[in-house]
Structures are given as C-alpha cells and as structure tokens.
Amino acid sequence: MHNDHTPEELQEAVREIIVERIPFNRMLGVELEECDTEHAVVRLDMRPEFVGNYVRGVMHGGVISSVLDVTGGLVALLGVIERTRSGKLAEKLARFERLGTIDLRVDFLRPGDGDYYLAKGYLLRTGSRVAVTRMELHNDAGVLIAVGTGAYVVS
C-alpha cells in the first residue's frame, strides 16, 4: 500500500489540527513554522495576558510549558505517522486521537521576554508505544529561554 497523499498534504493536515482545531492552541495563538518527520518549529507571539511575574514583565511558566507540550506532542505525532509510512491520510491523522502526554519536564533557564518565541522539538526516540522528545524555546533575540523533555504514548 502506498501513500495516497503528498508530504505537503500531510503537513497541511497536521497544521490544521495543531493550529486550528485544538481550542487551547487557538487561545494561545500558536503557529506552525515548519515540520518534517523528525522535528517541528512552533511560533508563539507574546501578548500582555501571557505575563506571569508582572513585576518583571516576563512570560508565565504555564505558557512556556504549554507551547513546549504542544511542540513535543506534534513531534511525537509526526514520528508515529512516519512509522506507519504508507496508507490513507485519514487513518494516519486518526493516530492523533490516541496520542497522549505521559509526562513533561520543563526547565526555565532565563526570563521569558521578547516579542515572539520559537519552540523547536525533535524526536529522541519513538517506538510502537512510547515516543520521547526534546524541546527548546528561544526568544526573538535567539536567547534560550527554556528546555523541555516529554514522553508521549503513541498507540
């Protein structure tokens, strides 16, 4: 069985899930910058309501955790789709339904200030049941703000 879709169709379908269909992602306004089978880059524009420590005016740890979880989950999804290789687009996307975060660790390295942020995620391993991903969040000046590690159940 061969793929009945192009890589571009797959990427557009994944973008629609992540950016448009997940309500909390819409609330945050995440955008998909790029993705392939092993990595993804998600963009988040800063907003006044994302502030946590208002004395210092920096981004809330929950927003940072959210965008890293989104990015890790996206990479895990891309990894499991890649493993199935051939088949119908609809079947591959149905894997999203069974995807879940097992756990997430976030390390907050520097205060989150900037007009926008880029979260990069990449696969450390994927198997038939569990995927492990690493994520990095940089601000618009290229400063590393936070890193994360996520484990995801993919079957």
Next chain:
Amino acid sequence: MHNDHTPEELQEAVREIIVERIPFNRMLGVELEECDTEHAVVRLDMRPEFVGNYVRGVMHGGVISSVLDVTGGLVALLGVIERTRSGKLAEKLARFERLGTIDLRVDFLRPGDGDYYLAKGYLLRTGSRVAVTRMELHNDAGVLIAVGTGAYVVS
C-alpha cells in the same frame, strides 16, 4: 520585630497577587480556595477553550501544567514568607519578585474531564535558596488527573 499584619491580611494579599495581578492567571480564571504556610488549594473552572484533544474533549496538558505551576509557586511563596516570620507585609510580598520556577515535572495520569478542578500543593522542603513542592490535580468527581513536582528559587 513582630508582624505588623494578621494572617488574614497576608492571605488576602497573596490571593490578590495570584488571582488578580498575574495576567495569565486571570486569563485562566484561577481561584484561591485555601492556603496556609505549608499548603494551598487552587480552583480552575473548565471552559471550552481549555480543550486539548478535541476528539476526546479533554483538558489541554498546557492548562494542567499551568495550574500546577501556579499552585507550586504559591506554596513556595508561602513557605518563604513563613521563614521570614516577622516583619512588614510589604517586605514579605516583595519576595514574590524574586521567586522563579527552576523546573517543573507534570505526570498526566487520566483524561482531564470535569466541570472544575482542584489543584493542591504542599511544601516538600524549603531552604534559604530553593523550595521543592508537590502538586495534585483532582477533578470535581475526586479523580486524580495529574501530579507534579516543582523546584523554585526563592531568594
């Protein structure tokens, strides 16, 4: 030097910081249910825009991470305030400015469904520089949805 405030005044001042002054907490709508020197309970009402996996209609991992980080940070703040013991209310609250999350781990145990959630946090240890907290999130049926551990710099 003795305290120039009552425990109730301190609790109200902390509530104002957590619930009213932190922009992202306001966006989520967190409420402070109770707190003392060693623990705190934060409430979050479910909203349609908090959904992550829209196929299953469950809460986004980022919302769960956010409320656990809020709860852990609050407990760390309460712990450092307790350590200073005596003094002016304004000085104690100024500790908030220097509080920061070092890292956060969240374990997602069961799908987050319910009309509201209660996050309970408690101090595992606090020192002059670092506090460590554990957090638990239950839904309105008393089901344990997620647990977390946070390390916070408090000086």
Next chain:
Amino acid sequence: MHNDHTPEELQEAVREIIVERIPFNRMLGVELEECDTEHAVVRLDMRPEFVGNYVRGVMHGGVISSVLDVTGGLVALLGVIERTRSGKLAEKLARFERLGTIDLRVDFLRPGDGDYYLAKGYLLRTGSRVAVTRMELHNDAGVLIAVGTGAYVVS
C-alpha cells in the same frame, strides 16, 4: 482461569527477582521489606562506598536514584501482575522481561545520612501500556531525604 499460586508465593517470587537475581541490586544490597498490589517498601543499608559528597559524608545521588528506580519498577511490576489477576505464576513473572523504565525524576530534599534507608513506592496509575509511580526515601530517623516519580512501560 484461577491463580495457581498463593499471594505469598507470588511475593516470594518477586522478592527473589528484585533482591537476588538483579545483579546491581545485589551489589547495592537492597532488601524487600514489604509489598502488596499497590505499594512496596525497599530497604538499603548504608555503606562507606555509597558516599558521594565525602566532605559532608552523605549518600551519593546515584545510590538514591538507584533505590528509587528499583522501588518504582517493583511497584509497576506488582501493578501489572495484579491486572492480569488469574493465571500461572511463571507467566506473570515473565512480565518482568518486558518491564522498562521510561523516565525517572528524583528530587534530593535533604542530605542522605543514616545507617539505613527505607524507600516506599506506590502506584499512581497503571494501564495496559504505562504505569506511573511515586517514591519516597526516608532515613532511619524518619527524615524525608528524597522523592521520585517514575514512568514505566509494562507491556
């Protein structure tokens, strides 16, 4: 199909795996104090070669991590055995072969000093694929030295 063994036979078989058959556990000298389907207590006696920070004479973080991983894995194994409920003892023990730690977090709360330590583990959740456990390490004076959280693949 009913169990062809007693709970005592199962516990003895698990003890043999954990205490006698795992080479690194033998090197450390871990003992099984008690266990049932949802929790376990593992004992470790202090030895001079377990010291990490020799200036302060306290236990090495690697020893603490090891005994917490042992305890979490044991609880995950007990959980998966409980889920199978009925059947032959040999088949249940064969689940050990497929057990693996996905990830482990350890929080070092206080210096590890004491003549012996007790690590208590309990199940937070178990499913057909993943189990999550929490662990606590106390010294012989009842002081909480460290806590941990582990995710284990069980199928």
Next chain:
Amino acid sequence: MHNDHTPEELQEAVREIIVERIPFNRMLGVELEECDTEHAVVRLDMRPEFVGNYVRGVMHGGVISSVLDVTGGLVALLGVIERTRSGKLAEKLARFERLGTIDLRVDFLRPGDGDYYLAKGYLLRTGSRVAVTRMELHNDAGVLIAVGTGAYVVS
C-alpha cells in the same frame, strides 16, 4: 587577583575529586575523559554487576542515573569554578563542598548494552545559585542510550 594555577592543574584537581575521592564513583569505576569550562565527558566500563534486567542483560537504570548525575554535577562544578575566574585553586575546589543536586530527570531511550559508555554533559545555564545541565549517554557503538537533565545548587 589572578589565578595561581594553570588550567591543567585545575583539571587534574577536579579529576582527582570525581574519579578518586568520591567513594561511589570509585565503586562504579568512572573515568574522566575530558572537560573544560562548559562540558565534560565521563567514561564508564560495563561490568557484570551493573546489569539490571538480567533477562535482556542490559545496564541497570540506577547505574545510568548515577553516571548522568556524576557528569551533570561535574559540569555544574566546572561552571561555578569558571564564574569565580581568579583566585586560589584550594578556594575554588572548596565550592565542591557546597554543590548539591536539586533534582535529576533521566530518560531511558534504548537498552544499555555495550562494553563501555560515554556520558557527555554540558551547561545550559549557570547563575550565582543554580546551574542547569543536560547529559547524554552513548554506548561504544555511538547509540544514544539515555539523556538527562539536572538542576544543581552551586552556592
């Protein structure tokens, strides 16, 4: 005040602490392959007593956690020494006494088999109070076996 020692003298002094003076590191037989102000590589030779899952003959998660903690702590120590810059060797090494692991996360990616392992650690950030490090463990075939993240108190 200038350094009263060469970089080589510092590196040899650090090696002596890590490899020779820490009892549990001696028990494991860790070796220091290389180090500078921002990274370090630690070597561990496999031994029969390091086995965890004896059915599969792979390294115990506790051994992996131990060598990653050693490597992360070493990098944190190198970072804090670098920050002090000038001064006497003995004073710099005294920082070791105050170094402690706050927490450690280890992700076990693939079964640990090989004749020897190399753990590489690097600094993600260091401040006056807390350092955060990442670690990677490869086997002798260059396969990534595990990764870790550690937070260390350095003051």
